[in-house]
Amino acid sequence: xxxxxxxxxPAVPAAAPPPFETLRxxxxxxxxAALTTQxxxxxxxxxxxxxxxxxxxxxxxxxxxxxxKAGLSxxxxxxxxxxxxxxxxxxxxxxxxxxxxxxxxxxxxxxxxRFDPVAxxxxxxxxxxxxxxxxxxxxxxxxxxxxxxxAGREPTPAxxxxxxxxxxxxAPCPDGDPPVRRALDDQLRLxxxxxxxxxxxxxxxxxxxxxxxxxxxxxxLGLIAERYPAPPFGAERRDLLAASRALADLDxxxxxxxxxxxxxxxxxxxxxxxxxQRLRRHEARSLYNPANLAFVAPQQDNR
Amino acid sequence: MRYYRSSLSLLAACAALAAPVALAAGGGGGGGGxxxxxxxxxxxxxxxxxxxxxxxxxxxxxxxALKRVxxxxxxxxxxxxxxxxxxxxxxxxxxxxxxxxTAVRHDGKMIEARRDLGxxxxxxxxxxxADRELxxxxxxxxxxxxxxxxxxxxxxxxxRLEAAIAAGPxxxxxxxxxxxxxxxxxxxxxxxAAVALINEGRYEAAIAKLDAALWAAGPHxxxxxxxxxxxxxxxxxxxAEAYYRDALAIAPTHRGAIEYYGELKLERGDLAGARAHxxxxxxxxxxxxxxxxxxxxxxxxxxPSAG
Numbered sequence: 019x020x021x022x023x024x025x026x027x028p029a030v031p032a033a034a035p036p037p038f039e040t041l042r043x044x045x046x047x048x049x050x051a052a053l054t055t056q057x058x059x060x061x062x063x064x065x066x067x068x069x070x071x072x073x074x075x076x077x078x079x080x081x082x083x084x085x086x087k088a089g090l091s092x093x094x095x096x097x098x099x100x101x102x103x104x105x106x107x108x109x110x111x112x113x114x115x116x117x118x119x120x121x122x123x124x125x126x127x128x129x130x131x132r133f134d135p136v137a138x139x140x141x142x143x144x145x146x147x148x149x150x151x152x153x154x155x156x157x158x159x160x161x162x163x164x165x166x167x168x169a170g171r172e173p174t175p176a177x178x179x180x181x182x183x184x185x186x187x188x189a190p191c192p193d194g195d196p197p198v199r200r201a202l203d204d205q206l207r208l209x210x211x212x213x214x215x216x217x218x219x220x221x222x223x224x225x226x227x228x229x230x231x232x233x234x235x236x237x238x239l240g241l242i243a244e245r246y247p248a249p250p251f252g253a254e255r256r257d258l259l260a261a262s263r264a265l266a267d268l269d270x271x272x273x274x275x276x277x278x279x280x281x282x283x284x285x286x287x288x289x290x291x292x293x294x295q296r297l298r299r300h301e302a303r304s305l306y307n308p309a310n311l312a313f314v315a316p317q318q319d320n321r
Numbered sequence: 322m323r324y325y326r327s328s329l330s331l332l333a334a335c336a337a338l339a340a341p342v343a344l345a346a347g348g349g350g351g352g353g354g355x356x357x358x359x360x361x362x363x364x365x366x367x368x369x370x371x372x373x374x375x376x377x378x379x380x381x382x383x384x385x386a387l388k389r390v391x392x393x394x395x396x397x398x399x400x401x402x403x404x405x406x407x408x409x410x411x412x413x414x415x416x417x418x419x420x421x422x423t424a425v426r427h428d429g430k431m432i433e434a435r436r437d438l439g440x441x442x443x444x445x446x447x448x449x450x451a452d453r454e455l456x457x458x459x460x461x462x463x464x465x466x467x468x469x470x471x472x473x474x475x476x477x478x479x480x481r482l483e484a485a486i487a488a489g490p491x492x493x494x495x496x497x498x499x500x501x502x503x504x505x506x507x508x509x510x511x512x513x514a515a516v517a518l519i520n521e522g523r524y525e526a527a528i529a530k531l532d533a534a535l536w537a538a539g540p541h542x543x544x545x546x547x548x549x550x551x552x553x554x555x556x557x558x559x560x561a562e563a564y565y566r567d568a569l570a571i572a573p574t575h576r577g578a579i580e581y582y583g584e585l586k587l588e589r590g591d592l593a594g595a596r597a598h599x600x601x602x603x604x605x606x607x608x609x610x611x612x613x614x615x616x617x618x619x620x621x622x623x624x625p626s627a628g
Contacts, residue, residue: 079611084516086611087577109513123517169520233609240608259607266609 039089045106045114052104054308059098060191070215071184077234083169099188101140142190209238225272236262245305364390368539380407394540398428406498436478446490503537524551542572580612
């Protein structure tokens with residue numbers, strides 16, 4: 019296949035690693051598009067549960083094995099719950115926009131020994147799997163995806179319910195779905211959704227779900243860091259890292275009830291009033307601005 | 322830049338290697354807290370040069386590049402073999418001995434290395450040493466039932482070595498290397514197949530694929546890491562450790578190697594060692610990563626029995 023290359027793979031620093039996670043599964047030539055645009059999302063009113071589901075859907079650590087190690091989440095294939103026309107991964111895709119989700123590369127349980135990639139579906143459209151909440155077909159499908167296909171750990175029932183609620187809420191936009199710009203706000207929104215979700219899950223006594231949501235929030239902070247290189251953003255990067263570590267420190271306290279939820283609320287207030295504001299002020303100078311991404315313009319094939 | 326799409330780069334990317342020059346961004350997956358890797362030498366680049374020169378019959382050039390690979394990854398059987406075979410092809414028998422011996426020591430099943438080491442010893446007049454390789458090949462032939470995939474290759478190697486021993490040091494004809502390298506383009510499918518086999522628990526088959534990947538790519542830290550993993554699952558802890566150490570010598574912040582090596586330490590009852598690996602992962606993965614999650618879980622689950 020076109021994009022899969024072997025000794026073009028730099029093992030070591032001589033060539034830099036992909037600076038943006040998403041480019042690990044982006045077709046050649048589509049780098050700039052993947053970094054700057056995304057399919058539109060029209061969720062309507064999003065409850066805390068739906069927001070938690072969306073945060074988990076965007077978290078690679080919901081999955082296990084190769085996907086998690088690569089930083090691939092549900093949203094890597096279903097951007098904003100839709101599709102991903104640019105998705106391309108060696109031996110998992112046969113052309114951009116396709117994936118073989120029954121490949122033992124991700125997990126053995128559903129490996130079917132064949133290479134049979136299919137187009138990644140837009141989850142806003144009706145598909146094979148019933149979205150009807152009676153019967154729970156969607157919940158079982160998603161559970162099998164996480165555990166069997168992507169070798170992830172067993173999600174708690176509340177995590178599954180949240181992801182299913184999110185998937186059910188994904189809808190086409192009334193204006194005909196023009197692609198929209200990627201922006202800092204995507205990450206800020208998902209970070210806050212994850213925290214709200216974590217507080218909700220902790221209140222229900224679901225510490226595992228709360229921890230999964232903390233991991234989801236930390237991942238979003240990492241995605242922000244990708245867009246704020248040092249120099250000039252050394253201070254912002256340090257603060258992002260410190261914010262992430264503060265969440266990591268809370269990881270072991272997810273079963274602590276009030277202490278945990280209070281600490282998360284404090285973190286959130288500090289983040290929203292402090293670092294998030296600074297990041298917003300600098301967004302135009304960051305790598306969210308397509309004008310600053312000229313260096314990712316499609317590369318010549320120099321082999 | 323098309324390495325972005327390579328499955329192999331999935332893990333390379335996880336190695337949190339040095340930051341790009343223009344853009345010191347850490348990976349969103351969690352590379353942001355990583356100190357830049359200390360290592361600045363990529364042995365796969367020299368391996369590729371060496372292998373290409375070797376395939377084209379430019380043996381002096383091949384030896385030059387491969388020497389650098391061997392200096393960085395002294396145990397790598399493939400680079401050692403190609404280096405030895407390059408010397409052999411140039412008639413430089415005494416220089417061929419050491420790399421070929423190293424290749425045999427670290428991969429006793431490498432038929433070409435045993436064959437060529439035997440031939441070299443015969444040319445050097447060391448009949449007893451040549452005979453040792455011949456016996457080793459015959460032993461492999463015995464163990465290789467009639468239909469085993471290496472049967473023809475073994476028979477051919479034995480015939481050639483017997484001829485070299487019969488001819489002794491008087492033989493003058495140059496020894497043309499007989500080694501077909503898998504093409505570099507085959508690497509991705511080989512690697513993906515190897516990882517799939519590992520996921521299916523078919524470790525021996527995975528090791529064969531990973532060896533093929535080493536021939537194609539040279540000592541790539543991802544491949545070495547998975548060789549360590551598969552060997553560990555087969556209970557070969559020393560071999561596993563050697564692979565992890567090689568991977569980390571090339572890529573000191575390779576997350577997979579740090580995780581799996583930590584798990585090996587835990588299996589050996591070295592709880593403090595495993596915890597040190599976890600601390601290292603936490604330092605590298607500023608925004609969290611699956612490797613730290615996994616090792617943490619191993620330590621939480623196994624610590625009581627291991628500690």
